[in-house]
Amino acid sequence: MFGRARSPVVRKDHSACSxxxxxxxxxxxxxxxxxxxxxxxGRAKALQHGxxxxxxxxxxxxxxxxxxxxxxxPEDIDLVGMTLGLRAHLADPALVTALHxxxxxxxxxxxxxxxAKIAFLPGPALRExxxxxxxxxxLTGAVPSTDDxxxxxxxxxxxxxxxxxxxxxxxxxxxxxxxxxxxxxxxMRPLREWLPKARLTSLGAxxxxxxxxxxxxxxxxxYVIEPRAYHSDYERLxxxxxxxxxxxxxxxxxxxxxxxxxxxxxxxxxxxxxxVERVVVERQEDAEAFVAHGAYPVVHLAELADH
Amino acid sequence: xxxxxxxxxxxxxxxxxxxxCPVAPDALVDIKRQQTNPARWRGRGWxxxxxxxxxxxxxxxxxxxxxGAYATDAGGTAYxxxxxxxIARSAEQIAGLxxxxxxxxxxxxxxxxxxxxxxxxxxxxxxxxxxxxxxxxISIDPAALSxxxxxxIFWHSLAEELRREGLDYLSAPLNLTSSVGGTLGVGGIxxxxxRLGCSADQALALQVVTPTGDIVECSDTQNxxxxxxxxxxxxxxxxxxxxxxKVRPYTPLRMHYYYYSSLRTAIEDLxxxxxxxxxxxxxxxxILDCAVNLLVAFxxxxxEAAFKAxxxxxxxxxxxxxxxxxxxxxxxxxxxxxxxxxxxxxxxRELFPELQxxxxxxxxxxxxxxxxxxxxxxxxxxxxxxxxPDLATSAAKFADAVERGNAVCRxxxxxxxxxxxxxxxxxDHREHYEMSCIxxxxxxxxxxxxxxPMTNGRTYSRDHLQSFKNAIYDIGVDVxxxxxxxxxxxxxxxxxxxxxALVDRHLAMKKKADPAMILNRDVIF
Ligand SMILES: Cc1cc2nc3c(=O)[nH]c(=O)nc-3n(C[C@H](O)[C@H](O)[C@H](O)COP(=O)(O)OP(=O)(O)OC[C@H]3O[C@@H](n4cnc5c(N)ncnc54)[C@H](O)[C@@H]3O)c2cc1C
Ligand code: SF4
Ligand code: SF4
Numbered sequence: 001m002f003g004r005a006r007s008p009v010v011r012k013d014h015s016a017c018s019x020x021x022x023x024x025x026x027x028x029x030x031x032x033x034x035x036x037x038x039x040x041x042g043r044a045k046a047l048q049h050g051x052x053x054x055x056x057x058x059x060x061x062x063x064x065x066x067x068x069x070x071x072x073x074p075e076d077i078d079l080v081g082m083t084l085g086l087r088a089h090l091a092d093p094a095l096v097t098a099l100h101x102x103x104x105x106x107x108x109x110x111x112x113x114x115x116a117k118i119a120f121l122p123g124p125a126l127r128e129x130x131x132x133x134x135x136x137x138x139l140t141g142a143v144p145s146t147d148d149x150x151x152x153x154x155x156x157x158x159x160x161x162x163x164x165x166x167x168x169x170x171x172x173x174x175x176x177x178x179x180x181x182x183x184x185x186x187x188m189r190p191l192r193e194w195l196p197k198a199r200l201t202s203l204g205a206x207x208x209x210x211x212x213x214x215x216x217x218x219x220x221x222x223y224v225i226e227p228r229a230y231h232s233d234y235e236r237l238x239x240x241x242x243x244x245x246x247x248x249x250x251x252x253x254x255x256x257x258x259x260x261x262x263x264x265x266x267x268x269x270x271x272x273x274x275x276v277e278r279v280v281v282e283r284q285e286d287a288e289a290f291v292a293h294g295a296y297p298v299v300h301l302a303e304l305a306d307h
Numbered sequence: 308x309x310x311x312x313x314x315x316x317x318x319x320x321x322x323x324x325x326x327x328c329p330v331a332p333d334a335l336v337d338i339k340r341q342q343t344n345p346a347r348w349r350g351r352g353w354x355x356x357x358x359x360x361x362x363x364x365x366x367x368x369x370x371x372x373x374x375g376a377y378a379t380d381a382g383g384t385a386y387x388x389x390x391x392x393x394i395a396r397s398a399e400q401i402a403g404l405x406x407x408x409x410x411x412x413x414x415x416x417x418x419x420x421x422x423x424x425x426x427x428x429x430x431x432x433x434x435x436x437x438x439x440x441x442x443x444x445i446s447i448d449p450a451a452l453s454x455x456x457x458x459x460i461f462w463h464s465l466a467e468e469l470r471r472e473g474l475d476y477l478s479a480p481l482n483l484t485s486s487v488g489g490t491l492g493v494g495g496i497x498x499x500x501x502r503l504g505c506s507a508d509q510a511l512a513l514q515v516v517t518p519t520g521d522i523v524e525c526s527d528t529q530n531x532x533x534x535x536x537x538x539x540x541x542x543x544x545x546x547x548x549x550x551x552x553k554v555r556p557y558t559p560l561r562m563h564y565y566y567y568s569s570l571r572t573a574i575e576d577l578x579x580x581x582x583x584x585x586x587x588x589x590x591x592x593x594i595l596d597c598a599v600n601l602l603v604a605f606x607x608x609x610x611e612a613a614f615k616a617x618x619x620x621x622x623x624x625x626x627x628x629x630x631x632x633x634x635x636x637x638x639x640x641x642x643x644x645x646x647x648x649x650x651x652x653x654x655x656r657e658l659f660p661e662l663q664x665x666x667x668x669x670x671x672x673x674x675x676x677x678x679x680x681x682x683x684x685x686x687x688x689x690x691x692x693x694x695x696p697d698l699a700t701s702a703a704k705f706a707d708a709v710e711r712g713n714a715v716c717r718x719x720x721x722x723x724x725x726x727x728x729x730x731x732x733x734x735d736h737r738e739h740y741e742m743s744c745i746x747x748x749x750x751x752x753x754x755x756x757x758x759x760p761m762t763n764g765r766t767y768s769r770d771h772l773q774s775f776k777n778a779i780y781d782i783g784v785d786v787x788x789x790x791x792x793x794x795x796x797x798x799x800x801x802x803x804x805x806x807x808a809l810v811d812r813h814l815a816m817k818k819k820a821d822p823a824m825i826l827n828r829d830v831i832f
Contacts, residue, residue, distance in 0.1 A: 018691045019381060021420060021484035022681075024439075025463055034440050034459075035394060037368070042376055049375020049388075056372055074685035242666045256467055256675050257682075258666045273471030 011078040017044035023069035023079065026259040028266060029062045038062045040069045040079040043086070053089040060086045065157060065186060066262045067231035080189070087159030096160050103151050103166040111172050116143035119177035120203075123184045124150065125284040132284065135302040139213065140206050142181040147173045149187075156190060171195065181206045183283055185229025202229030204282035205240060207301045216304040219249040220277040222270070222296070224286050227260040251276055263289040271295070280304060320346070322414075322824030322832070348414050348432030353390050356411035360393075363403040367391040367434070377418060377435045383692035384769055385426025389416065390433060394440035395459055398514060398522045398548040401436065405546070405826070406520035408434065412823045417542050419459060419489025422482060424695050425792050427541070427830045428489070438488050441548060444468045453511060454554050458488030458547040462506075463677065475557040477509045481680040488547035492540055494730075494744045494791055496755055498588040498602060498676070501581040501729035505745075507538045508733050509553045515545035518821035522548075527735070536816065538736075539743035542827040543817050558606040559672035560588065565624030567599040568633070570713060574706045574727065576622045577601060581729045581752060585618040586610070588676075591727040594654055595647065596713065597637070598630075604673075650722075658687060688724065688759055694772045696779035697757045699744050700788040702729075705754040711782045712758050719775040720760040727756045742805055742813050746789040755791060798831050 023040045024030045036042045038059045046056060053060075060083055069079045120142035126133060133144060149170050155162050171194055174180060179199040180191060191200050204226050207213045217223065223244070230237050238258055245252065253261045253270045261270050263281075267289040279290040279298045290298045360367055368374070373392045379385060395401055408415045414433030421428045438459030445455040449472055456465055462479035465487065469475055478497035480490060487506075491513070495506020503509070512526035515537050523545070525534040536544040567573040573591050580589050580603060588604035601624050605611040625633060638648040661683050667674050700708045709727060716723040730753045732745065745753050758779055783790055784803045802810050814832050818824065824832075 016691070018383070018685075018689055018693075019379070019421060020685050020689060021461070022685065025461060025483060034442055036376065036437060036439055037373060037394075042372075045376035045378075046372035049371060049378050051370070051372030051375055055370050059372075074682075074689045238666050256463070256470065257678050273473075 011081070012075055013077065014044035014047040014082055016075040016077055017041060017048060018075060019045060020074060022072045022074065022257075026068040026072055026255065026257060028064060028066060028068070028262050028264070031269075032265065033062075040073075040077075040082070043082065044077065044079070047082075053086050056086055057090050060090060064262060064264070066227045066260075067185070068227060068259045068262070071231055071234035072257055072259060084156075084159040087157075088161070089159075091158055091160050095158065099151065099155055099158075099160055100163060103155070103163050106147075106151060107163065107165040107169045109169075111169050112146050113175055114143060114146055114173050114177060116177060118142040118179045118181060119174050120144045120181045121148060121183060121187055123283065123285055124148070125288075126183055129284060129300070132300045132302050135300075135305070136203070136207070139210055139302060139305060140181060142179075142206065145173065153184070153186060156186065167194070174198070182229065183226070184285075185226055185232050188229055188232040202226060202233070202237075202282070204229060204301065205237065207282070207304075208240065208244060210305070212305040213301060214244065214248065217244070217248040217250050217280065218278070220275070221248075221250040222253070222274060222276040222279045223250045223301075224253045224263055224270075224279060224281045224283075224290070225260045226281075226283040226286065227262045230260045250280075265289070267293040322828045346431070347387060348390075350390055350432060352411045352413065356407055356413045357391060359407045359411065360404060363400075363407065365393060365400055365404055367393050374435070377421070377430065377437070380424065380426060380428045381422045381693045382424030382426060382695075383690075384424075384694070384772060385429050387426070387429045387431035389430035389435035392435045392437060395436055395438045395546075395548070396440055398516055401516045401546050401548060402520040402522050404434065404436065404520075405516060405518055408825045409519055409821075409823045412825065414825050414828050416829075417488075417546050417827055419486025420461060420482075420484045422480070422485045422489070423493075423792065424693050427792075427827070431829060433825075436546065438486060438546070442486070445549065447472050447474065447554075449474060452554050452556075453551055455549060455551045456487060458486065458491070458513075458550050460487050461485070462487060462490070463681075466675075466677065469554055470557055473557050474554045477503045477506070477553055477555055479506050479677065481677055482684060483677060483681040487550050487552070489542075491538055491547055491550060492542045494539060496728055496730060496791070498590040498604065498728060501589050501731055501752065502584065502587060504731045504733060507739070508736055510538060510550050511553060512551040513537060513547050514549035516548055517545045518826040526551075535736075535738040535741075536820075538739045539745070541830050543813075543831065544820050544826075546826070559669065559674050560676055561605045561608070561611045561671070562673050563603045564627065565601040565603065565622055566627065566630035567601060567624045568597045568637075570596070570599050570710060570725070571706050572623050573599040573601050574709060576624060577727065577729065578702055578705070578752075578754075579621070580618065581731075583618065585614050589729065591725065593713075593723075593725040594658075595651055596717070597647070598634070598651055604676075658683065661686065688761060690762065690764075692762070692767075692772065694762075694776065695757050695759050695792070696776040697755055697791045698779065698783050698786075698788045699730075699746050699749075699753055699755040699791060700783075700786060701746055701749040702752050702754055704748075704786050704788065705756070708782055708786050708788055709756045711786075712756060712779050715775065715778045715782070716758050716760065719771070719778070720762070722761040722763065724759045724761060725756055726759065727754065729754050742801075742809055744789050744791045746787070747805075748787065753789075757791075798829070801831050 021041055027039050030039045043056055043059050063083045067080055118141050147170055152162055152170055181201045181203055183203045185202055188200055251274050255261055263286045279296045280301055281287045282301050287298045369391045374388050378388055415436055416430035417436045418428040419438050441457040442460035443457050447454045461484050463483040478500050480495055490506045491510050515523050523530055577589055577591055580586050586603045587606045587610055590602050592600045667679050698708050780800050
């Protein structure tokens with residue numbers, strides 16, 4: 001009665017936007033462009049006033065799907081869903097045809113069910129680090145998937161529908177898994193819907209819960225949280241990282257609202273004013289921004305247990 | 308029918324004048340009805356103007372997606388569409404825009420966070436200038452404890468930058484998304500305002516683009532007349548493009564809450580604390596009429612200890628436990644009020660944990676007060692219609708005015724909250740305060756109270772909300788107060804409160820500074 005309870009099932013659409021601008025403050029696109037039209041508020045308000053989807057094409061394309069806007073929205077609007085809906089509306093037919101062609105081809109390949117209780121979905125950058133992959137399996141018991149679903153991820157990002165046979169093949173190969181660990185939090189949202197019985201864990205949380213990993217975190221570390229997983233399970237994970245901060249004293253890529261700052265193009269801002277000696281990343285792709293920055297050694301969370 | 312339509316149409320009037328109300332001119336005996344909703348600017352000369360602006364290289368958006376985004380403000384009761392939107396990028400760009408607007412007599416409405424509640428930042432035609440495009444910090448001087456920033460910046464973004472240097476702003480609205488420029492023009496009240504004053508008083512210098520397009524630096528010593536008019540000037544005398552502000556070392560807060568069953572007693576204790584400089588932060592937030600929360604906080608253990616030793620025992624409020632016992636007694640004797648007890652418990656269960664979320668606390672100290680309070684404000688009171696009329700009075704008149712306002716709330720809504728806070732005044736800024744939210748008779752402190760209905764998802768008619776606001780504003784006229792929120796639909800009040808002579812003097816200054824009356828012209832005149 002007093003507050004508005006957050007319902008995990010029924011989420012609001014653009015019509016509920018009050019224009020509070022809280023989503024602007026955390027949006028990396030806003031931080032870089034200072035252009036309100038390219039923000040979730042800009043899109044929601046434009047839709048409220050009857051803007052056609054084509055007028056929002058640039059705004060929709062600019063979104064990085066980091067999910068930072070969702071936990072701060074007091075109206076609990078499905079902002080990522082709103083953007084994906086617009087992307088679906090605007091999808092380039094040639095791109096849809098090409099992607100569907102690729103997906104159908106993958107779907108026709110024989111299915112190999114992953115024989116593991118804990119499955120692991122890595123991203124392409126991590127695949128290129130076999131030692132780190134091996135450490136992850138050794139530490140968590142999670143077995144890397146035989147189908148990383150790169151095409152599905154692309155379709156998800158573009159709002160393109162996924163052909164049934166392709167989805168069945170992908171989900172079929174995870175059939176035996178009771179838990180799925182994901183490196184890119186973008187998987188959280190669809191897998192929650194597709195595999196309602198499986199436990200979904202972000203790689204950061206899976207590793208961060210291990211004593212061997214936690215023990216190796218230092219006060220002088222900058223710990224880089226993977227934003228998508230964090231924001232998609234914010235209420236739970238904000239506590240997880242807060243406990244980590246209390247226990248280990250390391251710094252995080254969190255702003256004053258405790259929202260994760262995505263590292264791409266923002267490494268300088270994340271590091272500003274911090275006194276750190278090492279950067280620890282949960283997601284291999286996030287390492288690039290700090291490697292390019294060049295000031296500190298960058299390690300993957302899984303490698304910590306060796307340090 | 309045609310004649311009736313012609314009669315009901317809101318007439319276009321000379322900017323700076325109020326037309327007759329077309330709805331019911333003679334409905335109220337002895338009260339002159341005035342048109343307070345501005346007529347939409349009809350777009351005369353828009354094409355020539357927009358060509359001229361584009362020739363200057365200024366990007367102006369005329370799509371529905373760009374214009375629709377600004378159709379209303381946080382108040383959500385005034386709606387208007389601009390003809391075009393310009394995102395502010397530089398003082399030079401704004402100077403060009405304003406020069407062209409003067410030449411073509413096109414109104415320009417400036418918008419920061421758009422958190423006004425009476426339509427002040429809504430454009431009823433013409434150009435909407437969105438200042439948030441200019442929101443970078445220019446330089447921080449930790450030694451001089453000052454910051455130079457573009458004025459479209461949100462206070463929260465400024466706080467993020469300052470924190471990296473171990474600094475903080477002095478006082479700002481507890482809402483994260485008001486902008487520096489929008490706040491310096493209207494006031495800016497924080498729970499440390501009883502000590503540090505309003506946000507507008509922390510500005511050391513400003514860069515302003517005048518309505519005729521000159522870029523001018525002003526401060527207490529450089530162009531002081533312009534400075535005095537722009538500060539607390541409702542955006543009438545120029546667009547604030549940059550500001551130099553005082554800052555201070557960042558400190559986390561030691562919070563204490565005291566509970567009262569009487570609003571008046573809580574106000575008296577608030578004023579006792581303020582008069583004696585007994586705390587660093589203070590304010591009142593009502594939960595129910597019989598449960599009033601006095602918040603007191605400190606920047607240092609020394610100040611906290613001095614308060615505990617010297618002042619705590621003089622307060623008549625109770626700690627949470629003591630108040631809980633008293634409430635138990637109250638409801639044991641009045642079982643028919645159990646519904647109220649249940650509501651109280653529910654509010655405690657929902658709101659209190661929000662104010663103490665562990666990620667914003669460390670070792671019992673609150674790290675980011677604005678984040679904590681802003682989250683609570685938007686989560687519990689926010690929505691597409693924010694109805695927050697207010698009163699600002701001298702210290703002596705405050706308790707009476709608040710009690711009367713509380714009675715109005717009770718009449719209009721089942722649930723509401725009052726937020727009261729003191730504002731330390733600067734003797735050397737008396738000129739800034741003329742015709743502003745600071746009431747003319749306030750000495751040393753002014754006091755402000757916001758009256759916030761909690762609509763709990765219910766929809767009220769616009770008339771209901773407007774009658775409620777008018778009933779609050781009428782108290783201001785009656786007791787000789789002022790308001791934080793002038794403009795838009797209530798600009799008629801400004802003459803009733805300050806009198807024609809003062810308003811006409813300011814209007815003459817406005818006409819001199821802004822011959823075509825283009826800048827924020829529907830806000831107060
Ligand atoms: C939920 C909520 C909570 C609030 N809490 C507080 C609070 O705790 N304390 C408090 O003091 N206030 C509070 N307010 C009021 C609000 O914060 C103030 O009105 C605020 O300072 C406005 O800032 P803004 O950037 O949103 O200005 P806007 O609403 O955009 O504009 C305000 C006025 O200034 C003009 N203007 C804007 N920018 C400029 C500029 N750069 N140059 C010249 N003129 C300009 C506009 O035309 C308009 O007339 C609250 C409002 C809401 C909705
Ligand atoms: S998902 Fe990220 S990039 Fe996209 S609108 Fe939200 S905050 Fe901005
Ligand atoms: S946070 Fe939500 S309600 Fe606020 S402006 Fe953004 S989308 Fe709208």
